[in-house]
Amino acid sequence: MTASVDIGNVDLTYKGVSGGVLALKGTTLNVERGEFAAVVGPSGCGKSSLMKLVTGLVPADTGEIVIFGDKVRGPVKIAGMAFQNPNLLPWRKVVDNVLLPLEIVQPHRQRFRSHKAEYREQARALLATVGLDGFGERYPWELSGGMQQRVSLCRALIHQPALLMLDEPFAALDAFTREELWCVLRDLWQKLRFTVILVTHDLREAAFLADTIHVMSARPGRIVMSKPVDLRRPRDLDICFEPQFIEIVHELRAKIAEVRQA
Amino acid sequence: MNTTLEKLSPWLFTIGIFVLWEAACRFFNIDTFILPSPSETFAAMAQHWWPLMRHSFVTLWTTMAGFALAVAFGIVLGLIVGWSRTIYRGLYPVMIGFNCIPKVAVVPILIMWFGIGEVPAILTAFLISFFPIVVNVATGLATMEPELEDVLRALGARKLDIMLKVGIPRTQPYLFGSLKVAITLAFVGTVVSETVGANAGLGYQIALAGSSFQMPLVFAALLLLAVEGIAMYAVFAYIEVYFTRWAFRSSMSAAA
Numbered sequence: 001m002t003a004s005v006d007i008g009n010v011d012l013t014y015k016g017v018s019g020g021v022l023a024l025k026g027t028t029l030n031v032e033r034g035e036f037a038a039v040v041g042p043s044g045c046g047k048s049s050l051m052k053l054v055t056g057l058v059p060a061d062t063g064e065i066v067i068f069g070d071k072v073r074g075p076v077k078i079a080g081m082a083f084q085n086p087n088l089l090p091w092r093k094v095v096d097n098v099l100l101p102l103e104i105v106q107p108h109r110q111r112f113r114s115h116k117a118e119y120r121e122q123a124r125a126l127l128a129t130v131g132l133d134g135f136g137e138r139y140p141w142e143l144s145g146g147m148q149q150r151v152s153l154c155r156a157l158i159h160q161p162a163l164l165m166l167d168e169p170f171a172a173l174d175a176f177t178r179e180e181l182w183c184v185l186r187d188l189w190q191k192l193r194f195t196v197i198l199v200t201h202d203l204r205e206a207a208f209l210a211d212t213i214h215v216m217s218a219r220p221g222r223i224v225m226s227k228p229v230d231l232r233r234p235r236d237l238d239i240c241f242e243p244q245f246i247e248i249v250h251e252l253r254a255k256i257a258e259v260r261q262a
Numbered sequence: 263m264n265t266t267l268e269k270l271s272p273w274l275f276t277i278g279i280f281v282l283w284e285a286a287c288r289f290f291n292i293d294t295f296i297l298p299s300p301s302e303t304f305a306a307m308a309q310h311w312w313p314l315m316r317h318s319f320v321t322l323w324t325t326m327a328g329f330a331l332a333v334a335f336g337i338v339l340g341l342i343v344g345w346s347r348t349i350y351r352g353l354y355p356v357m358i359g360f361n362c363i364p365k366v367a368v369v370p371i372l373i374m375w376f377g378i379g380e381v382p383a384i385l386t387a388f389l390i391s392f393f394p395i396v397v398n399v400a401t402g403l404a405t406m407e408p409e410l411e412d413v414l415r416a417l418g419a420r421k422l423d424i425m426l427k428v429g430i431p432r433t434q435p436y437l438f439g440s441l442k443v444a445i446t447l448a449f450v451g452t453v454v455s456e457t458v459g460a461n462a463g464l465g466y467q468i469a470l471a472g473s474s475f476q477m478p479l480v481f482a483a484l485l486l487l488a489v490e491g492i493a494m495y496a497v498f499a500y501i502e503v504y505f506t507r508w509a510f511r512s513s514m515s516a517a518a
């Protein structure tokens with residue numbers, strides 16, 4: 001396996017009117033191709049900033065970020081992203097929301113008009129895999145929060161990105177819906193095998209989904225622990241009650257408590 | 263029963279005001295030169311119906327012309343201002359300053375440039391009504407969710423893509439909301455200009471009738487002006503709901 005995301009000793013400062021904020025300092029992180037990585041850490045430690053760095057939305061002060069062999073200089077053009085807020089466009093039907101990336105990313109962008117029917121079919125099929133069969137022609141406001149988040153996931157995946165960036169995508173959902181969506185994401189990942197970086201506050205979520213869990217220190221953030229999760233695959237929700245799983249969660253919890261103290 | 267009452271209430275209130283007005287005029291025996299009663303006003307309206315019609319029409323079309331200019335110019339300027347922070351910061355003080363200038367002070371200049379006639383009225387309507395459109399369009403662009411922008415930029419979207427796919431559609435409720443405000447302002451602009459210097463229009467009629475103490479005619483013209491304003495407001499309120507139904511249904515609400 002080759003590295004798909006390689007962050008080498010990166011610093012990041014936000015310049016503001018009342019002085020700069022040092023968000024990341026000496027952050028180093030490696031994610032293999034097809035790996036599911038999770039990032040956890042105390043609030044405000046720079047997890048979202050890390051996502052913006054990897055996708056090239058903000059430039060690093062120092063250090064280097066390499067994605068699939070290419071140094072990141074500007075927005076990366078291939079990453080799918082989803083956030084805590086589904087951010088759907090209320091004037092578009094669900095299926096047209098999912099199709100949005102194809103109107104932007106090459107080579108779909110050029111083919112979009114002529115192959116619209118085909119693309120719509122793809123979008124419907126993807127919606128069906130997340131349990132939204134038949135909801136394509138509805139508007140986002142007709143959907144519940146959990147359903148909107150599924151649409152947001154579909155939008156992040158429709159162009160089959162090599163890299164999926166998720167920033168607390170399930171944080172606003174109730175516990176049952178959240179676990180349901182863990183399984184949706186797990187199945188999509190098992191099938192398509194993209195590289196994922198998932199930012200989360202939920203340690204069980206990280207342990208359930210990820211191959212490796214990276215723990216960040218308080219601001220300025222850097223990776224203080226990278227914990228491989230050697231649980232069997234495929235995982236089902238029952239795994240959350242097994243001693244090995246609970247042990248991993250405990251260990252992460254202790255580490256985060258420790259970095260919050262520091 | 264309650265809903266029919268609610269539907270009728272605008273009419274009931276309007277009639278109620280006229281009744282109160284009429285009663286006050288009769289009870290306190292108010293002189294027609296001070297405040298003509300509604301019956302006198304309507305009588306004047308019937309008597310002078312032809313000039314009033316003609317002037318109403320002039321005011322209506324000059325207002326619509328000025329308003330149309332304001333919409334076109336306001337949308338373009340709003341998009342430019344909302345596009346870039348630098349332009350926003352540069353232009354905003356200038357626009358605020360411009361908006362603070364009473365337009366009645368500009369009318370004599372316009373009359374000097376373009377002569378007495380419809381042109382100053384159109385331009386005054388334009389000058390007074392484009393500002394809320396610019397501000398609302400720019401606000402619609404500027405309040406775009408940064409995360410949504412991130413999603414698109416991480417796909418390699420250029421600024422123009424983001425504007426076309428997200429910025430401009432999401433500006434629509436702000437735009438249509440501002441049109442209701444702008445159209446009433448446009449009427450104010452037209453009438454101000456017509457009052458200062460014109461040879462047609464309701465403003466001209468008001469000034470003319472006022473100078474010969476025909477108070478019932480003044481009030482008749484004022485009433486017609488109010489009717490035109492309400493009618494146009496209703497038209498744009500309807501257009502707003504029609505074009506931005508999604509904004510009324512989803513939580514995103516339009517700016518006034």
Ligand SMILES: Nc1ncnc2c1ncn2[C@@H]1O[C@H](COP(=O)(O)OP(=O)(O)OP(=O)(O)O)[C@@H](O)[C@H]1O
Pocket residue numbers: 014015016021022023042043044045046047048049050219
């Ligand atoms: N656009 C910005 N301008 C200035 N400072 C910023 C900006 N974005 C983030 N910061 C600062 O950078 C630090 C890290 O922010 P970031 O959003 O990456 O944290 P986070 O780990 O995602 O937090 P949370 O878990 O609460 O989402 C914070 O202290 C914040 O104040």
Ligand SMILES: [Mg+2]
Pocket residue numbers: 047048049167
């Ligand atoms: Mg965050």
